[in-house]
Amino acid sequence: MKYRTIPKFIIKRNMQKSAQTGIYFDYLITDNILSHICVEVTGTQNYEAEFVENDYSDEFLEAKYNQGRLAILQYHNTVTYISFSDEKCEGRNSGIQSVPTAFNRFYSNAHEDKEIYFYFLPCSGNNASPYYLFMYRLMKTAGFNFLNIPSSLIGHITPFTSIDDIIHERKENRDRNSGNNATYIIKNSPNEYEIFGKTYGANxxxxxxICYAISKLVQPEDKVTLYEYNEKNLRELPAASLAVLRSMGNINIVNINDELERRELEESDSLRSPRFNARLLDRLGERHCVLCNCAISEIIQGAHIWPVSDIKRMVTLTFDEKLEYATDGENGLWMCQNHHKMFDTNILFLSTAGEVSYSADLTSEDKEYIDSITTVTNLPASLITPRYIKYIGRRYSL
Ligand SMILES: [Zn+2]
Structure with missing residues (x-):
């Protein structure tokens, strides 16, 4: 990069769909905006700006449309990537869809003296919702600086301090009993985390x-695994995102595919199948015991209704059929370790209607104890599906 005594912006004019929408960056990014950015980033007022076409390329820009909604600002030896929010903030994350692309380009560029900023353009929806704030905090954690923060968010875009901090924030804003989230972060033991991330569409x-932020927070003693979850076509995250994660080097990346699941079923009876867990998250949402609502991540497990050991003994089933039943999200419920153990040892039963009952052999003292920790006596109606009923039937058939 050339040493520059006057700050210089270089910005690709074309967005991916500019030809259809008629919206180009030289319309959106006005002199006022550039001048504001220049003062904030460099402390000086004079600047040069050049809007370039798709065929332009240099060490920061490829001969393509504007990927990542970026402006590149060069001053002295420093290059600053500025990513602009989308004009539309209607969908869950439509306002920040370009952010990972911007970050990928920034992170993978070899220039040492570099910074990345986010600039809020006027937008048609609410870009200050709790969901967006969570995303901005992830961006801050990953290394973004923020310009022109909306007044309602000033003081709130703080970086996360640990992976647990992210998990806590998620719990505070949790939507229980629904699998709407694209990504779930699970803590299995003090230093062991699993990220279940959907890899299709806007997810x-x-x-x-989430992975970029977590990667910044991983401690040497932590073990973090990303399970890439894609029910539709098994595809992974975009290649550029995977390349960044691999170069960060502290998150183990596992694609949930058929081969992995076959091996799991062959080798293990207890079946810690990633696909089963991903499907439970998708169907039941954040992990919490279905019988006591306990949500302490380290003690919540995916309990099979029709046990895997029984499925594996079925001589009438093909291996693929066994795999299907063993990983079916409707063949499972979240339970705390206490309730899982009581369910598996027939101290506690579930009926096809979802009613909870206990073994007749219990002492009144034990029954009283189980009563005290079992706050749910009937499963929610949404869980009583035809397949749930079928699996309960198989569980108790001899
Ligand atoms: Zn429980």
Whole structure:
């Protein structure tokens, strides 16, 4: 990069769909905006700006449209990447869809003296919702600086301090009993975390950002695994995101595919199948015991209704059929370790209607104890599906 005594912006004019929308960056990014950015980033007022076409390329820009909604600002030896919010903030994350792309370009560029900023353009929806704030905090954690923060968010875009901090924030804003989230972060033991991230559609933006933030917070003693979850076509995160994660080097990336699941079923009876867990998250949402609502991540497990050991003994089933039943999200419930153990040892039963009952052999003292920790006596109606009923039937058939 050339040493520059006057700050210089270089900005690709074309967005991916400019030809259809008629919206180009030289319309959106006015002199006022550039001048504001220049003062904030460099402390000086004079600047040069050049809007370039798709065929332009240099060490920061490829001969393509504007990927990542970026402006490149060069001053002295420093290059600053500025990513602009989308004009539309209607959908869950439509306002920040370009952010992972911007970050990928920034992170993978070899220039040493570099910074990345986010600039809020006027937008048609609410870009200050709790969901967006969570995303901005992830961005801050990953290394973004923020310009022109909306007044309602001033003082709130703080970086997360640990992976647990992210998990806590998620719990505070949790939507229980629904699998709406694109990404789930699970803590299994003090230093062991699993990220279940959907990799299709808009979900891949959430998953990428969460992983970039977590990667910044991983401690040497931590073991973090990203399970890439894609029910539709088994595809992974975009190659550029995977390349960044691999170069960060502290998150183990596992794609949930058929081969992995076959091996799990062959080798293990207890079946810690990633696909089963991903499907439970998708169907039941954040992990909490279905019988006591306990949500302490380290003690919540995916309990099979029709046990895997029984499925594996079925001589009438093909291996693929066994795999299907063993990983079916409707063949499972979240339970705390206490309730899982009582369910598996027939101290506690579930009926096809979802009613909870206990073994007749219990002492009144034990029954009283189980009563005290079992706050749910009937499963929610939404869980009583035809397949749930079928699996309960199989569980108790001899
Ligand atoms: Zn429980």
């Amino acid at each position: 891949k933006y959430d998953t990428s950002l």
